[in-house]
Amino acid sequence: MIKDEINWSILLLLQQNARLTNAEIGRRVGLSSPAVTERIKKMEDLGVIKGYAANIDHRATGHQLKAIVTLKVFSGRLKPFLEIVRGFKEVVNCYRITGVENIIMEVILFDQNHLEEFIDKVIQYGETRTHIILSNVVENREIQRNTRKRV
Amino acid sequence: MIKDEINWSILLLLQQNARLTNAEIGRRVGLSSPAVTERIKKMEDLGVIKGYAANIDHRATGHQLKAIVTLKVFSGRLKPFLEIVRGFKEVVNCYRITGVENIIMEVILFDQNHLEEFIDKVIQYGETRTHIILSNVVENREIQRNTRKRV
Amino acid sequence: MIKDEINWSILLLLQQNARLTNAEIGRRVGLSSPAVTERIKKMEDLGVIKGYAANIDHRATGHQLKAIVTLKVFSGRLKPFLEIVRGFKEVVNCYRITGVENIIMEVILFDQNHLEEFIDKVIQYGETRTHIILSNVVENREIQRNTRKRV
Amino acid sequence: MIKDEINWSILLLLQQNARLTNAEIGRRVGLSSPAVTERIKKMEDLGVIKGYAANIDHRATGHQLKAIVTLKVFSGRLKPFLEIVRGFKEVVNCYRITGVENIIMEVILFDQNHLEEFIDKVIQYGETRTHIILSNVVENREIQRNTRKRV
Amino acid sequence: MIKDEINWSILLLLQQNARLTNAEIGRRVGLSSPAVTERIKKMEDLGVIKGYAANIDHRATGHQLKAIVTLKVFSGRLKPFLEIVRGFKEVVNCYRITGVENIIMEVILFDQNHLEEFIDKVIQYGETRTHIILSNVVENREIQRNTRKRV
Amino acid sequence: MIKDEINWSILLLLQQNARLTNAEIGRRVGLSSPAVTERIKKMEDLGVIKGYAANIDHRATGHQLKAIVTLKVFSGRLKPFLEIVRGFKEVVNCYRITGVENIIMEVILFDQNHLEEFIDKVIQYGETRTHIILSNVVENREIQRNTRKRV
Amino acid sequence: MIKDEINWSILLLLQQNARLTNAEIGRRVGLSSPAVTERIKKMEDLGVIKGYAANIDHRATGHQLKAIVTLKVFSGRLKPFLEIVRGFKEVVNCYRITGVENIIMEVILFDQNHLEEFIDKVIQYGETRTHIILSNVVENREIQRNTRKRV
Amino acid sequence: MIKDEINWSILLLLQQNARLTNAEIGRRVGLSSPAVTERIKKMEDLGVIKGYAANIDHRATGHQLKAIVTLKVFSGRLKPFLEIVRGFKEVVNCYRITGVENIIMEVILFDQNHLEEFIDKVIQYGETRTHIILSNVVENREIQRNTRKRV
Structure with a gap:
């Protein structure tokens, strides 16, 4: 620390x-x-700093849609999915999480056809839900020193 | 573009x-x-580049837990929440999304007590679900040129 | 008949x-x-024929998105909603249905901002779910004579 | 446009x-x-106009029930379903949509027995939900020129 | 016993x-x-026998639909509902049950309009789900002597 | 009629x-x-009257529990279940209904062990939900003449 | 008694x-x-008293997290799971319950990695949900004599 | 530790x-x-040992039912509930957890009437779900030394 x-x-x-x-x-x-x-x-x-990245506007690069896509992975398909998702260019972030829907992805898409293509790839691994991102409220806030009083 | x-x-x-x-x-x-x-x-x-940020390891800064917290905002409480969430230091990212659970947050927390404190603040605005992040699969992938053939 | x-x-x-x-x-x-x-x-x-309509391509008229939006109307807000929805130009079709989500709408939208504006109007009446239409499989099939053998 | x-x-x-x-x-x-x-x-x-159709009252043609039926298609059964649904006379409209329930159909049915027969056909492809349409609120509204001010 | x-x-x-x-x-x-x-x-x-009833075919009495309707009663509305439901002629059976949907009713209805009227009455007390009964599998089976061996 | x-x-x-x-x-x-x-x-x-039955108190016959059990039948298991359920003595009534949970049963049980045995038999055919019946609100109401004014 | x-x-x-x-x-x-x-x-x-146990603070033994994990067991996997769970040291209590999620466990975990390892073992038997325990409200209350007046 | x-x-x-x-x-x-x-x-x-308790068989004390009851607490009702639940003799254990259903209780009940009375008390604070415990699989397992190899 x-x-x-x-x-x-x-x-x-x-x-x-x-x-x-x-x-x-x-x-x-x-x-x-x-x-x-x-x-x-x-x-x-020490791994405290993991890297430095420019933050690009997805619309400026021609992506009409940004979405959160969750996946409830079929039994036995988690490992293959964790491999293949690394090659999906639409997926900007992907976490494994607790819950029945055990994968959550942040995805950028050119248009509605692209969304259909993306879902076609993913439904071989599980059931999907798609939530269109309407607006950013907080984005990449800085992690700060712990100044909170502990109980 | x-x-x-x-x-x-x-x-x-x-x-x-x-x-x-x-x-x-x-x-x-x-x-x-x-x-x-x-x-x-x-x-x-032109706003193509929105900024540049160092990527910090949350564990190195003393946070035991990283979680996705969704919020189904109570009727009439969306605007106040969108204001106040900007001041929540735990919230690294926050999007407004489509769906019944209309807010999704990425949150870093010191420990289980901190999680309880955070939920105490948020449940005044809606119902929460908490998904612990188990592992990162894809993180901050680069947005690339559209080389995909269009149908 | x-x-x-x-x-x-x-x-x-x-x-x-x-x-x-x-x-x-x-x-x-x-x-x-x-x-x-x-x-x-x-x-x-006799009301057998209710009208005649040209079928227009929503993309040709500048709408990037077509979606199914369901609404679980808040208690006491059904009647006001049934009135106001008639004035929403985005709503091409709207049915009252059985189930907890008691309104279903077919909606055409210019873009993601338009979707956010539309949801801002509707969430005053209930909780929404949004399903992007990926493709049409059957569209306006003709109603035919009942030639089915009855049990 | x-x-x-x-x-x-x-x-x-x-x-x-x-x-x-x-x-x-x-x-x-x-x-x-x-x-x-x-x-x-x-x-x-140019495909701006896709066709012209008379709008028929389903009750005048002997159909007691009109319903929205959604389908959560079983893994690997989407393509076969997209083929066969084109031959189901009960299905007036059918869309592929985002979400776990990835097919939505508008269906007209002669009576309760007909509903059971229809569901017998469809459950070979996935899980169904049936929502009886209680009343039409908006029906085939005209798509109009975009006169909305953009932000 | x-x-x-x-x-x-x-x-x-x-x-x-x-x-x-x-x-x-x-x-x-x-x-x-x-x-x-x-x-x-x-x-x-002794109350072992509670009564004797003729079992009537609902279709023979002009009812097109038989349905299971569940109700998730609004907070504070359970008692008023338990009173008023006794006067609803459509309701053949009604139980209070455990679960979020805490009322379950067996209902017979003349047609789709009657279903809408019924739901209009009930939604003042809670959220409804409607399941059309497709067929009877077991009906009024006799309660028999306990001949089961106990563990 | x-x-x-x-x-x-x-x-x-x-x-x-x-x-x-x-x-x-x-x-x-x-x-x-x-x-x-x-x-x-x-x-x-004519089938207007389907039979006459004495109504027995399940507690007087040693059954501690009365429950509504719903079943979401596994793909391909509906027909076998419809056969076998006719032999389950616990099942007083059983309907096939619309919805994802497509079977609903009224069940009487001697005690908690009996409930476990019953569920052991049924889970071979699908997923179950159990709702304990807390009280009867309306029971076997008489079907009456249609005196309702039609719209 | x-x-x-x-x-x-x-x-x-x-x-x-x-x-x-x-x-x-x-x-x-x-x-x-x-x-x-x-x-x-x-x-x-007589089995009235089943045993005597010291109650240990899980944090004092190095466990950062205590959670409720539910399991919706896959068809045919219940018996193998009931066997294997007896060997999982993380599981302090485990009940079989009614409902679609038919197993509920109280689990203590060293940290987030341990949680991921635990879920890796369990998802071979069913779908999991994880609820972090935020605080104890009532813990091991004494069972008392029945002094309640019966209706 | x-x-x-x-x-x-x-x-x-x-x-x-x-x-x-x-x-x-x-x-x-x-x-x-x-x-x-x-x-x-x-x-x-040091608080490592919190107490010592005899473990009593609930059936030997006349309780026919043991259940898990979850509560989705109404907005603003969490604090009053956390107070009052300490006085409910049926509640053997009670935790506050993450998730929409934010309270989980282990409850012992004399019979079905007692269950109804208990739910009558609790529904003033939120929505309940009841899961009957069918059998104990693991009960009060000892917390052991951490001998697990860390990654």
Whole structure:
């Protein structure tokens, strides 16, 4: 667990804008650029930071629909599905969860035909439910230091 | 819609590692650093790129549980909820979706007590279901160019 | 109940192509044009024929989505809803049905934003479920004479 | 997409009464009959107009019941069902939709025995739910020009 | 509990045909008619026999539909409903049961309009589900002596 | 359909007390005993009257529990179940109904062990739900003449 | 059934603190220690008392999560599951119940990985639902004498 | 967390038979009786051991039924219910859980009338589902040392 306050400041900055230079981060947290570099390197090595990603607007890339698709996997089909889903380009995120519907996916689709094609692939592994995303309310909020008082 | 092939290459690189320098990106796509800078700036201005974020491991920050929580909002309580959820630090992502359960949230929690506190806040707005995330199967996959043949 | 065989032939022709002229219908069923006119008039007056409609492709008119939306109406809100739904232009068909979800609608929508607007209007009357129509399998099949043997 | 205002007027008239003569349509939209003929022909060729159908009262043809029947198709039985349903005379409309219940049908039935026979045929392909239609609230509303202000 | 074997024989006969005369029953069980009268009287007084009823065919009395209707009663509406349902002529049997749908009724109806009227009355007390009865499989089977070996 | 008013009076009396003698029925409806006999015989022959049954208290016969058990029959198991259920002594009534749970049974049981044994037999044919009957609200109401005004 | 009042007092004391000595129990109920010993022995022999158990805090033994897991057992898999579940150390209690979800388990788990491992074992026998226990409201309440007035 | 192996042995013995004397426990784990007393006292003080209870057979105390009752608490009624349930003698265990049905209770009941009375009390706080317990499969299994290899 991250206990150092400066590390937390760096993490927060990188979650808000991953393209800040080390120099700029150093200015804001009061460290030299090499010191920042070293701290970031360490947090990457420890797996605290898993990566850095640009966040793209799916509509700007021609996708009319974004949806949550859940899957109630047929008995004995979970492992094959966990393999094949890694190759589905429509699937931006996929979690295994507790519950009867044991897979949840975030999917981007070009149009209604694309949705039908996607479901055709997936129904070989289980029963699907599709929820169209109407709007984003919170998106990629930064994980912050635990300042909550414990009972 | 992005039609330029080089822009797509830049987008792909930034989705894979948002901390690549413009010089490094230029080397890979065969452009000068200033040319890359300009193209990225333009895609940011057009809203194609919405931001850049470091991806943090929730366990490294002391969160024992990650869960999907859905909400079937009580009649007349949708608007107040959409306001207040923006202030809930546990909620990393929140979408409004179609279906009887019309809100879906990705939540990180310190422990079982934290889960109870979170549900106490949310049940004033609707009925909840909680699905513990058992494992990540696909995480933040890059959005790619549409190379699919249309029917 | 229609018992006359020629009337059934006329009904079938009008269900297949409502723009056939009476002369053309007469040729096919072996009647004069005025006789056809009279028989059709009579079936209209008796309410056997309720109308004639051109069938338009919703995509050709700029609607990206066609959906089935069901509504579980809140207690005491059924009558107001039955009034207001008549004014919703998105709703092509609407039935009251048995079951907990007691309203079913066929809806055409311009895009995802339009879907959100539509749901915003409807959730004041009840809980909704949205099923995107992936493809038409049977569309406006002709009602035919009862030739089934009864047990 | 239809952009011409006169074409929209013609489409509206044909949706309200598909048996209007071209001459009558011409009078109402201010065109000659041949001009109307040509415009309609063009919209038919482009697939904007898919057909014209008389709307028959199912009770006048001896059907006591009209129902919505949904089907949750068994794994591997979707394709065979999509074939065979085209031959079921009871099925007036049939859509493939998103959701666990992935087929929805509008069905007319002579009586309770006929309903049992129909379900006997269908349960070989999946699980059914039957919702009796109690009343029509909106029926075959005309698709209109998009005059909605976009956000 | 009935322990006498002759009483059980009488009960069985009366369940199969309640219009058998006491003399006829006596012949079959080897008792005099007055002895049968006395035994039956005693079982009536003890509440073992609650009554005798002719079983009428609902179709012969003009009812097109027989249905099971369940009700999930709104909070605070159970007692009023238990009162009013006694006056609903359509309701042949009504039980209070465990489960979220806490009332179950067997209902006979003249036609689809009658079904709509019935549901209009009932939805003031809760949410309904309607299951059309397709066929009787077992009807009013006789309760028999417990001959089952106990574990 | 029964149109004669006296026949309706006889039917009502027989539904209320099937052990009334023909003489007693005659006195009440103003007919001779042989005339009553003849009318009843005719209604039996026409199938209007299906039988006469004594109504026994299940608790008086040692049954602690009365329950509604529904069955969602496995694919291909409906016909075998419809055969075998006729031999289950616990099942007092059994209907085939519309819906995913397509069988509904009224069952009387000696105790909790008996319930387990019964479910063991039935789960070979489908999924069960059990609703304990808490109280009778309406029981075997008489079917009456249609005096309802039709819309 | 226990009718003796002193036995009831002993049972209550043993439910509250099973480690009371016989002498202490004797003092409280006004019996000699050997008399208490004899009464307890008898109730053990009759199966009234099934055992005595220390109640351990699962968190003190390193279990982060306590959950209710229900299972809808696949057709034909009930018996094998009833065998194997006896060997699952995570399962503190397990009942067979009525309903579609026919097994209910109380489970203690070290962490989220342990939960995934547990579900991996169980999904070979049926569909699972997982409900995290947020707090204990009533725990191991004593069974008391029936002092309720019967209707 | 308990790390000492002897303490684990004591805990196991006390879970299997809470009435073992300290002397007997000492013999089995190789400690003097006072040493056992001290260790147990310490684990009680730390809250590792929460209590000791005799396990009574509910049937021996005149309860015909044991059931799992879940409650979907009405909005705003959770706190009052958490208070009042502590006074319900039928409720042997009660947990607050995640999910739409947010309360789960283990209940023992004298008979069907008692079940109805209990449900009458509870439905003022929410919707109930009742699952009759058919048999115990695992009951009060001992919590054991974590010997599982961690991934």
